[in-house]
Amino acid sequence: MITKEELVVKAREFALDELFDSILYLEMSKREKKPENKQLLMKMSEQERAHYEFWKLFSGEVRLTTRDFARLRLFILLSRVLGKVFTIKYLERHEGKVVAEYRGILESGALGEDKKVILEKIIEDEVEHETSLTNQLEEFAVKHLGAIALGMSDAIIELSGVHAGFLGYTASSVTTGIAGLIVGVSASMSMSAAAYLQSKQEKGKSPGTTAIVTGLMYMLTVILLTAPFLAGLPLLHALVLSLILAFIVLAIFSFYSAVIMDRAFLRDYVENIGIIFLVVAIGYFFGEWVKEVTGVLP
Template sequence: MEPQAGLAEKARVYALDELFDSRLYRAMAERERDPKNRAVLLRMAEQEYMHYEFWKKFCGDAELNPRDELRLRLFMLSSRILGKVFTIKFLERHEKSVVAEYTEILESGALSGEDSAELKRIIEDEKEHESALADQIEEFAVRHLGAIALGMSDAIIELSGVHAGFLGYTSSSVYTGIAGLIVGVSASMSMAAAAYLQSKQEKGKAPGATAAVTGVMYMLTVILLTAPFLLGLPILKALTASLVLAFIVLAFFSFYSSVVMDRAFARDYLENVGVIFLVVVIGYLFGELVKKLTGIAV
């Protein structure tokens, strides 16, 4: 059976997409020092190149253009800054639509015999194998994603509550910042100790590394969120700036983790934002209550 009209044009798009992925994974493999990670990346590169070879049969040779080469460099930069797992999974987020298009071609009867059987194998690769291979790559950030989330999210929630509480208790942004810093330093040590003890009960966890990551992320978040207060901004502006920074950090991390863990970004992010707003309101009301009960304001 002859391929349907327009298949050559579609095949060229698919071939270029598969070739781009293959080139990217091979470039990552060339820079990878860990033998296990390199082997996984090379396997992914070979798999994508086989897909490219399949589509090339229907459109002839396809080469990446200068725009694709620039995009390749950007993804390589992403892999160095954000990690290989994030970069691969971000690139593969469009796989559902690709699988749907491949399935449509398969079901249309445009291909037959060995070509049809090979396309079925490619669809299975796109559905399962690539994501499973990406999950085999070992990276520090991915391995300690839970500790990073714990340190950062707990610091955001706790500091937001402290700062909002002082909004109803004092007009001094510097005092508020100092209070947040004191609470944050103490809490970072407490969280690190708790993470250490908890990870000792879990197989495969490195207690020291988990504790260090939790404590450091907590402390970095504390420094970031207290900075607007310590700079001497009016307290309401400082609180607003601190919350904006918290939402930006939270948005970045929520998106990062949603890509790595294959979760929905919007739901997780909005849920976290809702928790922060609730903590801010409760913290402010508690500060007002303390001021009324004690009759003391700073």
């Protein structure tokens, strides 16, 4: 059984959280141009405001602190850079814990029957935020997340293999970089064509846009990963730097997609890193084998 004093403390914490979310969603809606997205964000803001009013019955009125307003500005900036869907899903990753606490209070017997009915509705709203409402928001990056992932991840894996292969075949970093560019340009066109044909079989997708996004992400990744070689760094140093850049890009994208898709970041990232190391090892030993068989060293 939760005491009255404990309920006041928890209610104040919940009220601040709900008030913060309500203001954030309202500010997002003001900056949203799509009518459908604006309506959804306003609905979420109104729901969170109603939740705040409920907890205010126990805690009294609360106000955001200077630190809260600074955090609010940070999340608004985040929504402009990484999108509203990512920001909302990142913000509400703790909602599972919050909902569990709400249910704990619900089952504690500390609330009257009328308040229990309201809290049950609040719990339903919080679950709805995590699923249907947030998933209805339309954003370019989220809609084409698959194409972005395909172009970037395929480029990282393929270029890592090519660069490692040349490490065992040549001593020239520039030659390795040029080889990577040649492979990358050809592969980007191939991936764009494949993405175009595949998206034609899927409803709701624009084949042309999907192809462009896939090819563009592929080429941008190729340019990034070949830059250390074309800069003339020693071959081994260039390979290490290229792999570090690949790991950084992969970490950023893996975290982004993990939040959007509600998956575990670390598991996905470690799996992707393992694949890259496997491809690098195969590429290197294949290059050594070709050098031994042909006896040629460019």
